[in-house]
Amino acid sequence: MIMHVDGAAWVLEVAGAPLVRRERSWGDPGPGLALLEVRGCGVCHTDLGYADGSVAPRAPLPLVLGHEVVGRVLAVGTGASESLVGRLVLAPAVSPCKRCAACVRGRATSCTRGRMPGNDADGAFATHTFVPAHDVVALPEPTDGAGTIGRASLYPWQLAPISDAATTAEQALERAKVVLGDVAIFVGAGGVGGFGAQLARLRGARVIAIDRAAARLEALATLVDETIDASGLEARDVRARVRETIERRGWSGAPVRVFETSGTPAGQKVAFDLLTRGGSLSVVGFTPEAVSLRLSNVMALDAEVFGNWGCDPALYGGVVSAALEGALSVAPFVEARPLDEVNDVLERMHQGALQKRVVLVPATGATTPQPRRTA
Ligand SMILES: [Zn+2]
Ligand SMILES: [Zn+2]
Known part of the structure; x- marks a missing residue:
């Protein structure tokens, strides 16, 4: 398979300076990875720490931040399940390696070789991103014209903060x-x-x-x-x-x-x-x-x-189900902002001016439901 999609990413090039929008293209996912068309990426205090330089990400700059991602799978690499292609998924903030001593003894959150988008590799403040395919949670498809999913009628982007928070x-x-x-x-x-x-x-x-x-x-x-x-x-x-x-x-x-x-x-x-x-x-x-x-x-x-640092991917399914069923209330606590406003969002977060969790939503055309303004 030869995959090629063009898009854009907001890149941390210099810590402490605003993120910079760069045209990017994405090709075939590597082994075990999935290529996602991003539907939403939550902005977390961890991102703010990397952006303002108070915490150093593990990967060298330039780096695309963002680790709370919901998207649609466009392609998967070798070793990943082909059945994921075309599915709407939520990716865990950290995917443990499953092979190190901590993983083997059941302490996935203590894994030191895990992969966190926007920390170990480029993340999802972008139109597209690669994530490890093995731990993604498949979401139901929209059944209404508005594009919402689950009994709670959530837009897929509203689930992004489940990935971490x-x-x-x-x-x-x-x-x-x-x-x-x-x-x-x-x-x-x-x-x-x-x-x-x-x-x-x-x-x-x-x-x-x-x-x-x-x-x-x-x-x-x-x-x-x-x-x-x-x-x-x-x-x-x-x-x-x-x-x-x-x-x-x-x-x-x-x-x-x-x-x-x-x-x-x-x-x-x-x-x-x-x-x-x-x-x-x-x-x-x-x-x-x-x-x-x-x-x-x-x-x-x-x-x-x-x-505890993050969450074992084994617990994700239950939390996602609780949100889709409405047992865990999500909608009142999240708001969408266009991806291109990422620097403004980080600035407002720095000032402590955000009451809700912000999810950055790329403008990817008619196939993407417009985010509902909840402010
Ligand atoms: Zn986070
Ligand atoms: Zn591990």
């Missing part, structure tokens, strides 16, 4: 073994925290979401049990509010699972302070800053602390 949260719940009756507390209710709070509730947990942004808490209000606005509160005040909530709701005695999803030093202090006897703390958010904690609390409380 929602699945990373699911992996954290899995690691913390969240089950029916647990109390799950999310410190940080944006992206990962918002999806995590919903996914915890789907497991039957009682969920408390904490944030300093009233708008985020409002968006989650009907999807969780309790919200706590932490603006202006000290860590000890937040802890008092949480204790009061647990008592008032009659949840005392249930295992308490805390999730740090704000990726801020203040959030990390609050989350650590919420550790209870026999409970756990999952570190999911990222900040390069250090915080001072009394680590002996972990010993004194017989508690567990763990982190």
